[in-house]
Amino acid sequence: MIWAAIVVTAAGCYAVKLLGLSVPAAVLERPLVRRLAALVPIAALAALIALQTFADGRTLVVDARAAGLAAAAVALLLRAPFLVIVAVAVVVTAAVRALTG
Amino acid sequence: MTRTSVQAGLPPKPRAAVVRDALGVGTAVGLSGFAFGVTSAGAGMSVAQTCVLSLFVFTGASQFALVGALGTGGNPLAAAAGALLLGVRNAFYGLRLSQLLGLPAAVRPFAAQWVIDETSAVALAQPDRRLARLGFTVTGASLYAGWNITTFLGALGASALGDPAAWGLDVAGPAVFLALLLPMLRGRSTAASDAAGTDAAVPGGVADQRPIATTGPAGTGTSGGTARSTVGSTVGGTPGGTPGGTARSTAFPWQEAAVAALAVVLALACVPFVPAGVPVLVAVLAAPAVLAVSRLRARHSSRRSPRHSSRRSPRHSSRRSPRLSAGHSAGHSAGHSAGHSAGHSAGHSAPRSARRSPRGERR
Numbered sequence: 525m526i527w528a529a530i531v532v533t534a535a536g537c538y539a540v541k542l543l544g545l546s547v548p549a550a551v552l553e554r555p556l557v558r559r560l561a562a563l564v565p566i567a568a569l570a571a572l573i574a575l576q577t578f579a580d581g582r583t584l585v586v587d588a589r590a591a592g593l594a595a596a597a598v599a600l601l602l603r604a605p606f607l608v609i610v611a612v613a614v615v616v617t618a619a620v621r622a623l624t625g
Numbered sequence: 626m627t628r629t630s631v632q633a634g635l636p637p638k639p640r641a642a643v644v645r646d647a648l649g650v651g652t653a654v655g656l657s658g659f660a661f662g663v664t665s666a667g668a669g670m671s672v673a674q675t676c677v678l679s680l681f682v683f684t685g686a687s688q689f690a691l692v693g694a695l696g697t698g699g700n701p702l703a704a705a706a707g708a709l710l711l712g713v714r715n716a717f718y719g720l721r722l723s724q725l726l727g728l729p730a731a732v733r734p735f736a737a738q739w740v741i742d743e744t745s746a747v748a749l750a751q752p753d754r755r756l757a758r759l760g761f762t763v764t765g766a767s768l769y770a771g772w773n774i775t776t777f778l779g780a781l782g783a784s785a786l787g788d789p790a791a792w793g794l795d796v797a798g799p800a801v802f803l804a805l806l807l808p809m810l811r812g813r814s815t816a817a818s819d820a821a822g823t824d825a826a827v828p829g830g831v832a833d834q835r836p837i838a839t840t841g842p843a844g845t846g847t848s849g850g851t852a853r854s855t856v857g858s859t860v861g862g863t864p865g866g867t868p869g870g871t872a873r874s875t876a877f878p879w880q881e882a883a884v885a886a887l888a889v890v891l892a893l894a895c896v897p898f899v900p901a902g903v904p905v906l907v908a909v910l911a912a913p914a915v916l917a918v919s920r921l922r923a924r925h926s927s928r929r930s931p932r933h934s935s936r937r938s939p940r941h942s943s944r945r946s947p948r949l950s951a952g953h954s955a956g957h958s959a960g961h962s963a964g965h966s967a968g969h970s971a972g973h974s975a976p977r978s979a980r981r982s983p984r985g986e987r988r
Binding site for chain 2: 525526527528529530532533534536537538540541542543544545546547549552553556558559560561562563564565566567568569570571572573574575576577578579581582583584588589592593596597600601606607609610612613614615616617618619621
């Protein structure tokens with residue numbers, strides 16, 4: 525089933541790219557469509573952050589991941605490079621787990 | 626089109642500069658495929674699955690979203706749907722690029738896979754079709770190669786580490802998303818409510834474009850210029866109907882913040898009640914919801930105080946002035962990365978001159 529998800533995602537993402545290259549401009553140029561296209565990824569990203577940080581199966585928890593994410597936020601605000609942001613999050617999460625675990 | 630005026634009276638941009646910028650963006654972002662490889666393997670994907678994702682999905686945010694959802698035991702189709710939602714913006718890049726690159730129908734299926742944030746940013750920043758094609762191709766090729774090689778290495782490395790959770794690797798995904806989301810919430814995306822512009826706000830293409838481009842070597846080259854071009858075209862107004870579109874679709878940064886907040890609440894609220902993977906899909910409804918509310922509000926307030934009323938309404942004026950809002954957010958974007966504002970430079974005359982100067986100023 526993981527392969528199914530991979531195939532669907534690959535096919536879908538490719539189709540979306542090709543669609544943009546192929547459809548007449550008027551279809552996607554409407555302001556409402558563009559606005560939605562801008563806001564949908566924001567909603568998806570925000571939800572993913574929250575879920576992958578606070579969800580554990582079907583329960584909500586605050587654990588080492590929250591600390592890691594907070595550290596990433598600080599790194600981000602300090603304009604750290606992308607890989608540093610990720611590394612900080614990972615290291616802090618691992619450290620908190622090691623200390624509390 | 627306005628392309629002719631773009632070209633008028635300016636020295637030709639050297640191909641070498643385009644290639645250098647494109648290679649810089651391509652390698653810098655390509656390197657961060659490492660983060661994806663590690664995350665994917667950490668989420669339980671095999672090395673083969675991880676590599677297939679980078680080869681065939683090739684749009685970073687979607688890849689991170691998919692492995693994140695699958696890693697937490699989410700329904701595979703719901704996970705795929707969530708990933709697809711993040712990939713939608715590529716259609717808007719394609720829209721811009723198809724006009725700019727003028728690709729023959731036979732070439733489009735091959736070019737399509739490279740239609741992502743970074744290639745769009747580089748291509749749209751070029752002054753003419755020839756250089757845009759060059760920028761698109763060089764960025765696409767270097768990024769595709771780099772992203773896939775580093776994905777493979779990251780997956781191998783992570784597999785060797787054993788239990789990914791012990792190393793905190795499960796938080797890499799959210800950290801990536803945060804790096805993608807924050808610039809959008811600052812309203813940078815709103816400066817260019819233009820198609821490509823707005824969506825590049827989600828640098829997810831290959832997830833990391835924004836942070837990398839902000840700090841990376843080539844990123845700074847294109848970024849300052851395109852950011853400024855946004856200022857020029859948004860504030861100054863441009864031919865080609867953008868001003869109207871801009872005004873109508875002008876984003877107020879509060880919309881971004883409201884969408885994000887509502888999405889978080891929706892997602893977390895339904896965690897106990899629906900299978901994993903579904904909360905993201907529910908949360909996405911925050912986007913149309915906020916849009917609907919703001920439309921209602923706009924309609925409501927415009928009925929009360931007509932737009933061109935000579936009587937000033939101080940309570941509403943700041944909120945309702947699209948020009949002000951556009952200018953404000955354009956200011957925000959100055960100095961930041963290429964992605965979102967590049968869209969503007971495609972069709973407008975202001976960008977080019979603005980674009981050239983930062984090249985000189987660059988350290």
